[in-house]
Structures are given as structure tokens and as C-alpha cells.
Amino acid sequence: MALLANRNHTIQLVYCGPLGSGKTTNLRRLAAWLPDRFRSRLLTVDSPVRRTAGDDSSTQCFDLLPIVLDTDQGRLKLRLISVPGNRMYEPVRRLLLRGADGVVFVADGTLPQEENQKSFAELRTSLRENGRAPDSMPLVIQLNKSDASAPKTSVEQAQALCCERSDVAVIPACAERGTGVAQTVLHLMRMVWPTALHEHESLASLGLDLPQMLGRLRLRLQVRDDELLGGDTP
Numbered sequence: 480m481a482l483l484a485n486r487n488h489t490i491q492l493v494y495c496g497p498l499g500s501g502k503t504t505n506l507r508r509l510a511a512w513l514p515d516r517f518r519s520r521l522l523t524v525d526s527p528v529r530r531t532a533g534d535d536s537s538t539q540c541f542d543l544l545p546i547v548l549d550t551d552q553g554r555l556k557l558r559l560i561s562v563p564g565n566r567m568y569e570p571v572r573r574l575l576l577r578g579a580d581g582v583v584f585v586a587d588g589t590l591p592q593e594e595n596q597k598s599f600a601e602l603r604t605s606l607r608e609n610g611r612a613p614d615s616m617p618l619v620i621q622l623n624k625s626d627a628s629a630p631k632t633s634v635e636q637a638q639a640l641c642c643e644r645s646d647v648a649v650i651p652a653c654a655e656r657g658t659g660v661a662q663t664v665l666h667l668m669r670m671v672w673p674t675a676l677h678e679h680e681s682l683a684s685l686g687l688d689l690p691q692m693l694g695r696l697r698l699r700l701q702v703r704d705d706e707l708l709g710g711d712t713p
Contacts, residue, residue, distance in 0.1 A: 486553030488682055490675060491560065491578050492667060496585035497598040498564030501623040504654040505585065506544045506561050509664065512657075512700045513546065541571060548695045552686045557696075559664070566601065573605045581617035581671040582606075583663055584640070585654075588624040592636045599640045617670035618647050621663045625651035646670070661702045665693060 494502040510521045522543040546557040562572045576582070584602060586595040603613040622637040624630070634649050641647045648666055652659025672689050676682050687695070 486681075486684060487556065488553065488679070488685065489556045489558055490580045490668075490671060491558045492581050492583065492664065492671070493576055493579040494559065494561040494583045494585055495572065495576070495598070495602045496564060496583075496623075497587050497590055497594055500564060500585040500587035500590070500598075501652075501654040502561035502564065502583075502585045503542045504623075505583070505621070505660050505663065506542050506559055508654060508657045508660045509546070509559065509700065510544050512661070512702065514699070514701060541575065546696070546699060548687075548692070548699060550685050550687060550695075552684050555685055555687070555692070557664075557668075564598070569601065569605065572601075573608055576602075576605050576611070577609045579611070579616070580675060581619075581667045583667055584618065584620045586620055586622050586632060586637045586640065588622050588630040588632050589627050590631055592632045592639075595632055595637070596640060614644060617667060617674060618644070619663055619667045619670070620647060620649045621652045621654075621659060622649055623652045623654050623659075626653045626658075661697075661700055664700075665696060665702075668693060668696060 494505060496502055506521055523541075541563055542561040544559040546559065548555040548557070560575055562575050582602070584599055586599075606613045606616060618641065620637050620640060622632065622634055625634070634651055637649045638647075650659050650663050650666065652663065654660050669689065672692055
């Protein structure tokens, strides 16, 4: 988490997963839900990455969506980032994960379990290489495309990706339709907020407890209780 001037605070949520799993689709859906006066543009950022010594630099894009929650005491900015899924861009993923306060792993229900498992293992490796503990990082697994007619990864298989952690939820989703998208970010923030308050006492100056923060985020996204799959109503 970054503490900025004028009592502004930033929490970074990073969306990881296999190539084409729906990370950017999640951000696009969230951006579309923001009210016009609060709508932040989904930014695509060019990041040159050198593959190996002597190779030409290639350009890979990652996506950034800021969501701002204002209080009388300051401003909380959620910085949502979808990282490239192509394995050649591991340096970009590792760099973006360095500042993560929480991670959404977007598993692809149309891919074999082995492909999701390989991508999840790479995520854990990237966290360790950044000096972050994979087993304590706030994490939600979203099983996107779970409505596919012949899914190749089930909810049970997605849960098995992180079977050693009982605190990791698996949220079935169809990001293209918006199903499970809001629940994913709300559930992750439910995990991130207590840890952030504990590690950064200055966050308390915003005057937001967990239900208040979740309530403001739901209002910002214009999400009604009946549009959630359950479990994230403050």
C-alpha cells in the first residue's frame, strides 16, 4: 500500500491468470459500472520488456483501473491492475506484483486444470521472488467462464490450486456478463482491509471500518444486494 500526500491512500489489487482467462474483462466490466461522475478511464500502459540478452525489446500492455473512494478525512484509491498472461512477460508480472496488497487469480474454466495449475505456480514463484509470502497474501480465485457448456476446470479443481489455505474463496464467474465480477473484488477487499489497517495505522485516519468501506465500494460500483452471489453484503 502506498501513502500519498494530503491523506491519500492507495491499495493495489493485481489480477493474474493464464493468457485469455478474462483479467481485462473483469476490469472493463467494473469500469462500465462506475457512475459517470466517478468513471475512471481504463488505462492501457505500454511496458517495454527485454526477453533475453541481445533480443529486441517487445511491447506488452497491462491494464490499470483506478477506483476512488472519498471520505471527509481523505481519499482511498483502489488501483486494479491486470497483468499479461503470456509467460514471456514474467518480468512485468513480477514487477507489478511487487506492490500488490491483494491478488485475484482468474482461472479459466475452458482450460485444462494443468494450465491453470501451471499459471498459479508461476504466480507463487513471482511472489516469492519479490520477497512476498504466497501463503499469507490476500487471495481470491475466480473461476471465469464457469458457465461453459463443457468446462475443463471445475470449482473443486480450482479450489485444489490452493488447497493448503482454508481462507481462499473460489468464486464462479462469467466476466463477460458481469457475473461474479463485483463479488470477486468485494471479497478480496474484505481480506485486504484488516491487514492494511494493521500494517498501516495511517489508514485509520480515513474513518472507515470494514462494513463502511465495503458499502462505499458497492455504492461506487452501483451493485445491488440481489446482484451479488452472496456473502459480501456489509
